[in-house]
Amino acid sequence: MADSRAADVVIVGAGLAGLAAARRLTAEGVDCVVLEARDRVGGRTLNHSIGDGKIVEVGGQWVGPTQTRVLELMRELGLESFPTYSQGEHVIEYRGELNRYTGTIPRMSKRLLADFGQAQWKLDRMARKVPAEAPWTAPKAHEWDSQTLWSWMRRNVYTQGARDALSLAVEAVWAAQPEDLSLLHVLFYISSAGGLDALWDTEGGAQDARVVGGSQLISIRMAEEIGDRVVLDAPVRRISYEPDSVTVHADELEVQARRAIVAIPPTLTCRIAYDPPMPALRDQLTQRIPQGAVIKCMAMYERPFWRERGLTGQATSIEGPVKLTFDNSPPDGSPGVLLGFLEGNQARVLGAWSPDRRRAAVIDCFSRLFGPEAQSPLDYVDKSWADEQWTRGCYGCYMPTGAWTAYGPQLREPVGPIHWAGAETATVWSGYMDGAVRSGDSAAAAVAASLVARSERFATA
Ligand SMILES: Cc1cc2nc3c(=O)[nH]c(=O)nc-3n(C[C@H](O)[C@H](O)[C@H](O)COP(=O)(O)OP(=O)(O)OC[C@H]3O[C@@H](n4cnc5c(N)ncnc54)[C@H](O)[C@@H]3O)c2cc1C
Numbered sequence: 001m002a003d004s005r006a007a008d009v010v011i012v013g014a015g016l017a018g019l020a021a022a023r024r025l026t027a028e029g030v031d032c033v034v035l036e037a038r039d040r041v042g043g044r045t046l047n048h049s050i051g052d053g054k055i056v057e058v059g060g061q062w063v064g065p066t067q068t069r070v071l072e073l074m075r076e077l078g079l080e081s082f083p084t085y086s087q088g089e090h091v092i093e094y095r096g097e098l099n100r101y102t103g104t105i106p107r108m109s110k111r112l113l114a115d116f117g118q119a120q121w122k123l124d125r126m127a128r129k130v131p132a133e134a135p136w137t138a139p140k141a142h143e144w145d146s147q148t149l150w151s152w153m154r155r156n157v158y159t160q161g162a163r164d165a166l167s168l169a170v171e172a173v174w175a176a177q178p179e180d181l182s183l184l185h186v187l188f189y190i191s192s193a194g195g196l197d198a199l200w201d202t203e204g205g206a207q208d209a210r211v212v213g214g215s216q217l218i219s220i221r222m223a224e225e226i227g228d229r230v231v232l233d234a235p236v237r238r239i240s241y242e243p244d245s246v247t248v249h250a251d252e253l254e255v256q257a258r259r260a261i262v263a264i265p266p267t268l269t270c271r272i273a274y275d276p277p278m279p280a281l282r283d284q285l286t287q288r289i290p291q292g293a294v295i296k297c298m299a300m301y302e303r304p305f306w307r308e309r310g311l312t313g314q315a316t317s318i319e320g321p322v323k324l325t326f327d328n329s330p331p332d333g334s335p336g337v338l339l340g341f342l343e344g345n346q347a348r349v350l351g352a353w354s355p356d357r358r359r360a361a362v363i364d365c366f367s368r369l370f371g372p373e374a375q376s377p378l379d380y381v382d383k384s385w386a387d388e389q390w391t392r393g394c395y396g397c398y399m400p401t402g403a404w405t406a407y408g409p410q411l412r413e414p415v416g417p418i419h420w421a422g423a424e425t426a427t428v429w430s431g432y433m434d435g436a437v438r439s440g441d442s443a444a445a446a447v448a449a450s451l452v453a454r455s456e457r458f459a460t461a
Helices: 016-027 068-076 110-127 141-145 149-156 160-174 183-193 196-200 216-229 280-286 345-350 355-370 403-411 433-460
Strands: 003-006 009-012 032-035 047-051 054-057 081-083 089-094 097-101 209-211 236-242 245-250 253-257 259-262 273-275 294-301 311-317 324-327 336-343 379-384 418-420
Touching (some): 068 216, 110 196, 141 183, 149 160, 149 183, 160 183, 183 196, 183 403, 245 259, 294 345, 294 355, 355 379
Parallel strands (some): 003 253, 089 311, 236 273
Antiparallel strands (some): 089 097, 245 253, 324 336
């Protein structure tokens, strides 16, 4: 027999979204229980120890200056940030040649740069016409949702070099290929972040800074505040509901509540059984909302040797398999940590390799980009998020063609007493830690308002 508990609100998932919702509701005196499948909090943020009390993050890590909600939350929790190491020149590998450059866009021929620039300008301009809270209402929503980004690039990016560079930038943001993504989804995402520069840039953009002690601390600190209302090792399998009540069944615990907030990636929400079943449109949405594919790889060295050669540690390689690297050393620069991403197709292919073979391919790539010293790391770690039972891909989900226009409203619309949260449901910085926190705040506010409306109904009845 499963244990039974009662609460005002039951929250599924102790990632940033679920915990932010619980923290806000608890502060308002609403009794919450959070059910988390894993034996830890933080979801897609995860600190990994590299000895001497230092960590690297194998999940989400960066915060940027316009991600104001997560920055505010960090301040509330007593956490600080430090800038991503960016002193010196970056490296680009293109057609077997290595070159150094500064700024976000690699040094390429003038023709190629102009082509890339006009494509970025067009995408930014179209994105301004897409309301992030309702992309399906954009004037050209149907036209844009009927094509992939790849189809758009065939017609609007004229040189192979600019197509290669744009594909690389797209893989870096969505962990998916241009052919996977609805153009409307790309425009929605740009709109929710405030422009492509905000998504791509290190200084001043989404890769601007890191959390001292690691981003998982944001969730750990929130969970400490919420206390024993966070229940670990409690995967939710079934949710039964009526208009004004809900019972959430985890493996050894069931929680009865007035409202539920399901704060997990949308595609995982349909792996829970609902009684009664979800409305058709909601279920069909969740059949169409896949997670991206990314493997985050880090090699540890005695010192960040690339800095001595005037390099930032940031590199782009059109050849791959690692297409993007960063200096991910701790704030004091010791040990030196090189971070590389395998994204989209590279993650799909190398994810099926043995760990040793994948490690060798990543280290070879680091050596091509930064020299033979990269060949002998002290340690190496990588994490394939598609392998994770309670995530099944990253950074987040994306919409293929047709999904936003046919099913968009179902992404956030509550079903009876069940509300949805999670980075994917955010309208500002969707897919990011900031968006996750905002989505938790919004779901908490909506649930609190519906509970107040309910008590008013009972008071006047
Ligand atoms: C490699 C990588 C790099 C990233 N880089 C960045 C970055 O630099 N900056 C940035 O802002 N964002 C980044 N992200 C994205 C960011 O980490 C996420 O957007 C954010 O953490 C999502 O939080 P969430 O609470 O919405 O979802 P999650 O973190 O996925 O939380 C959901 C929680 O629900 C639990 N769960 C799932 N199913 C069930 C169930 N049935 N029952 C109970 N519990 C369940 C999960 O275990 C998890 O703890 C990155 C992500 C990855 C993986």
